[in-house]
Amino acid sequence: MPTVTFIDPDGAAAQVDVRRGETVMRAARAAGIEGIIGECGGFMNCLTCHCYVTAGEGGQVPAPSAAEADLLDCLAERRANSRLTCQIVGEDGLEGAVFTLPSWQ
Amino acid sequence: MATQPKPAGPLPKLRPENYLSREFARGENEHLWGKVWLVAGREEELKGVGDYLTFNVANESIVVARGKDGLVAYHNVCPHRGRRLADGCGRAQQFRCKYHGWTFNLEGKNTQVLDRHDWEGALDDERLDLWPVRVDTWGGFVWICMDMEGESLAEYLETIPQYLDPFELQEMRFRWKVELHLQVNWKVALEAFMEGYHVAATHPQLIQVAGNDYTQSYAQGKHAHFGYWKDVQPLGTPSPRLATKGFEDPREGVIEFFRQIEEDLNAIQTDRDYEAAKRIREVLPQGTDAMTAMVTAIELGRQAAIEDGTQYPEALTFEAMAQAGSDWHIFPNCVTLPYFDGALWYRARPDHRDPENPDKCIYEIWSLKRYGPGKEPKVETRIITDPTTESVGLILDQDIANMTEVQAGMKSSKFRYARPNPVQEMEVINFHQTLERYVLGQSTGGI
Numbered sequence: 001m002p003t004v005t006f007i008d009p010d011g012a013a014a015q016v017d018v019r020r021g022e023t024v025m026r027a028a029r030a031a032g033i034e035g036i037i038g039e040c041g042g043f044m045n046c047l048t049c050h051c052y053v054t055a056g057e058g059g060q061v062p063a064p065s066a067a068e069a070d071l072l073d074c075l076a077e078r079r080a081n082s083r084l085t086c087q088i089v090g091e092d093g094l095e096g097a098v099f100t101l102p103s104w105q
Numbered sequence: 106m107a108t109q110p111k112p113a114g115p116l117p118k119l120r121p122e123n124y125l126s127r128e129f130a131r132g133e134n135e136h137l138w139g140k141v142w143l144v145a146g147r148e149e150e151l152k153g154v155g156d157y158l159t160f161n162v163a164n165e166s167i168v169v170a171r172g173k174d175g176l177v178a179y180h181n182v183c184p185h186r187g188r189r190l191a192d193g194c195g196r197a198q199q200f201r202c203k204y205h206g207w208t209f210n211l212e213g214k215n216t217q218v219l220d221r222h223d224w225e226g227a228l229d230d231e232r233l234d235l236w237p238v239r240v241d242t243w244g245g246f247v248w249i250c251m252d253m254e255g256e257s258l259a260e261y262l263e264t265i266p267q268y269l270d271p272f273e274l275q276e277m278r279f280r281w282k283v284e285l286h287l288q289v290n291w292k293v294a295l296e297a298f299m300e301g302y303h304v305a306a307t308h309p310q311l312i313q314v315a316g317n318d319y320t321q322s323y324a325q326g327k328h329a330h331f332g333y334w335k336d337v338q339p340l341g342t343p344s345p346r347l348a349t350k351g352f353e354d355p356r357e358g359v360i361e362f363f364r365q366i367e368e369d370l371n372a373i374q375t376d377r378d379y380e381a382a383k384r385i386r387e388v389l390p391q392g393t394d395a396m397t398a399m400v401t402a403i404e405l406g407r408q409a410a411i412e413d414g415t416q417y418p419e420a421l422t423f424e425a426m427a428q429a430g431s432d433w434h435i436f437p438n439c440v441t442l443p444y445f446d447g448a449l450w451y452r453a454r455p456d457h458r459d460p461e462n463p464d465k466c467i468y469e470i471w472s473l474k475r476y477g478p479g480k481e482p483k484v485e486t487r488i489i490t491d492p493t494t495e496s497v498g499l500i501l502d503q504d505i506a507n508m509t510e511v512q513a514g515m516k517s518s519k520f521r522y523a524r525p526n527p528v529q530e531m532e533v534i535n536f537h538q539t540l541e542r543y544v545l546g547q548s549t550g551g552i
Contacts, residue, residue, distance in 0.1 A: 039201075040201075043206075045201065045206040045219070046208075047198045047199055047201075050198075071217070074199045074208070074210045074211075074216055076154040076172075076173055077154070077198075104153065104155060104196045104198075
């Protein structure tokens with residue numbers, strides 16, 4: 001079960017275990033991470049689970065699908081590492097990844 | 106030779122139906138609100154990209170947001186099945202319909218239709234973007250106009266910027282906000298603040314120290330203002346209507362004026378001005394005349410504002426302040442009373458939850474103040490649904506108490522028309538003349 005880190009806009013860090021096959025969005029919600037809202041429940045409709053993602057020792061975080069990339073274009077504060085956490089699934093490669101929360105979410 | 110008596114002018118009359126009839130309210134909803142520029146909020150509410158607010162009036166709801174390239178405004182409705190998209194205010198990266206998940210970016214463009222293939226291309230020639238609304242700013246206010254043609258905001262405001270720009274309302278921030286839900290027509294509420302003729306009878310405590318309370322009022326196109334331009338007396342002295350000579354020490358009269366404004370109104374002049382005014386006891390000798398006492402109190406207030414980190418508005422000379430007067434009606438639904446250090450701003454509209462009901466309105470009171478950098482408070486709107494049980498300060502309580510009595514009184518079978526004062530109540534007279542042009546067309550039918 002990979003462990004990832006969330007960093008809130010004030011710089012405080014929180015560790016979250018992501019069960020294999022579960023999405024990072026749902027794991028964050030279950031862990032009570034403020035700023036991960038996931039209003040639409042995970043079908044790439046709402047942009048409220050957005051984070052800036054940096055891979056950790058586990059290696060690469062899989063790249064976004066074309067549909068996710070299109071949706072990320074709507075973000076006023078999109079960066080190269082913007083992701084929807086509802087599209088990232090728990091697997092070994094996720095170990096140590098860091099998810100930075102945008103201040104406005 | 107006997108003096109020829111001045112011929113009587115025509116008696117201005119106002120139709121009670123303008124306040125009481127459902128048909129007239131429907132006429133306003135159809136012909137007024139969609140054609141004029143309206144205040145939707147303050148720029149300070151839309152600081153960051155994605156900040157949005159909603160503004161409901163009549164049957165319309167407008168969402169205003171800060172997009173990547175500035176302010177944007179749209180009709181707040183999903184083109185799919187008509188659900189309102191946004192509610193209240195907040196920050197969003199897109200507008201998303203909570204019903205079926207259709208999404209729109211901050212530019213108003215439709216970005217997602219769930220299962221779009223179901224339409225088999227039939228949506229391709231269909232307009233799916235949000236309907237735009239014109240948006241502009243003046244005085245730190247965000248203005249919208251649902252009519253995509255017609256006057257710009259600058260044209261619409263006519264002479265207002267010329268008179269009020271020197272006050273730099275855009276440099277002010279919310280000091281407090283109240284939203285009253287009242288059982289009166291929106292015009293009855295607004296008109297309580299559109300003339301100074303009521304002050305002697307409604308606010309008897311105020312005319313002990315507010316100088317000469319006799320006002321003059323003038324139309325300025327669609328808008329109008331009133332002021333104290335004749336037989337001016339300094340603040341702190343009693344009204345010439347009264348037998349009293351007022352305070353033996355004029356300094357105490359000036360301080361009492363600032364105390365009343367601070368404690369009984371909490372707006373226009375500020376707490377900073379009141380504290381500064383009290384210092385005339387130290388800097389002026391006993392026996393100082395009332396005019397010197399007033400001017401010194403204002404100057405101390407100016408110095409206090411500068412020391413507090415605000416810039417004094419450079420263009421606001423005594424002459425500019427005098428020319429502007431005390432009170433402006435900004436057609437159709439706003440009134441402001443500006444000062445260098447603060448301002449009162451009123452916004453009235455029919456209650457959007459029952460927009461054809463002429464006996465209901467939403468009445469907002471915004472107290473604005475100049476703050477030093479970063480010193481502005483975080484302000485929540487205080488919502489009052491029963492003003493008989495909750496005070497908004499002595500002066501406003503006195504005004505609000507008139508409103509329900511006016512709304513009820515006008516329904517009397519004997520009350521065929523109102524007879525406004527042609528010198529002091531021109532804001533009200535001009536308001537109805539302008540309003541009737543929008544709602545009824547050029548012909549008012551006469552009364």
